[in-house]
Amino acid sequence: MEHSVELRNVTKVFDDDTVAVDNVSFAIKPGEFFSLLGPSGCGKTTLLRMIAGFEKPSSGTVLLNGKDITDTPPYKRDVNMVFQSYALFPHMTVYNNIAYGLKMKHVPKPKIVEAVNDVLQKVKLTGLEKRRITQLSGGQQQRVALARALVNHPAVLLLDEPLGALDQKLREQMQIELVNLQEQVKITFVFVTHDQRESLTISDRIAVMNNGNVEQLGSPKEIYEFPATRFVADFIGTSNFLTGIYRGEENGLKRIVIPGAEVWVESPQEIETGEHVTVVIRPEKLSISKEPNDIELNSLQGVIEEIIYVGTDTRYFVRILANDMVLQVFAQNVLHTAKQRFTWFDQVYVSWDPGSTSLIKE
Ligand SMILES: Nc1ncnc2c1ncn2[C@@H]1O[C@H](COP(=O)(O)OP(=O)(O)OP(=O)(O)O)[C@@H](O)[C@H]1O
Ligand SMILES: [Mg+2]
Incomplete structure (x- = not known):
């Protein structure tokens, strides 16, 4: 099957020698909801602009539906972009904003009316077509920007942090609507965000x-459960890191010797005995108990140093006796009485299953 968008060894060096994108290669499938996730300045917008054609790669190739478009001007690419700032015409009506591109292309009027009405319905703006942009809420403006891009039926829709200006509740609602919309229109979406929760929620990959650089590419579950690098583990969610040395396998489990203790990891990673590794453990995979945990293979003794209540769960910071490291434990607040089982300076055991960790080579 042909790829929708493909980047081959794409690099962008700006005039001042800033390397914004460094030898990036990946392929996006047709109809995929694909996200670029990373911190500010990591090159997301630059990458998107090279797919759109607003920026030319310093080297490498951009392909659209299997065709090399590296030198194709933006207006000849079957691609549309939704900008973070929406870039709408403030004094034009909703209808005219959406119809603008089609009018420029001299599409016959009845066709325009039909296309605009269809897309208005898809983004749930029917009835607001006569309003001016200045008379709309942020969320409504965002929908107009989407509608304006969708009305052209591009093969690929590029979205640069389109939900950045919305408050949290509306943003979460729009995330679900975007996923539903994408399923309806079956267009490839390339979605830029620096919000890790957002990208986990909406993306296929x-x-x-x-x-x-691209540090890791995968499904939300792969990225969250098996981060490939320390950066990914740290940027997406919260992680505990235990660094140690691999000392061989027993009963299908890898023995990692960390300062003052040893832990067991279930991982398919190929590593050499004696290699330095980091064990990544998500705080919600850890459990905490006053008595030693006889069920779990991994159990470290410590003292509760800090407790933070965040509504859905309680976060415990436990200092491990054997090595003075602090582990974060997220415990769901199951009891609505909010009865706290632990308090400051409690001696506890922190335990976990060898299968709920992942290994990173140092
Ligand atoms: N026209 C330009 N000239 C020089 N440097 C640039 C230019 N555009 C972007 N950069 C630099 O390239 C790097 C990547 O920028 P880019 O806008 O792609 O980041 P981003 O991941 O989209 O960040 P944000 O999340 O803040 O939008 C940054 O260091 C930025 O300062
Ligand atoms: Mg950007």
């Missing part, structure tokens, strides 16, 4: 970027 995510490319995690750092310093112009």
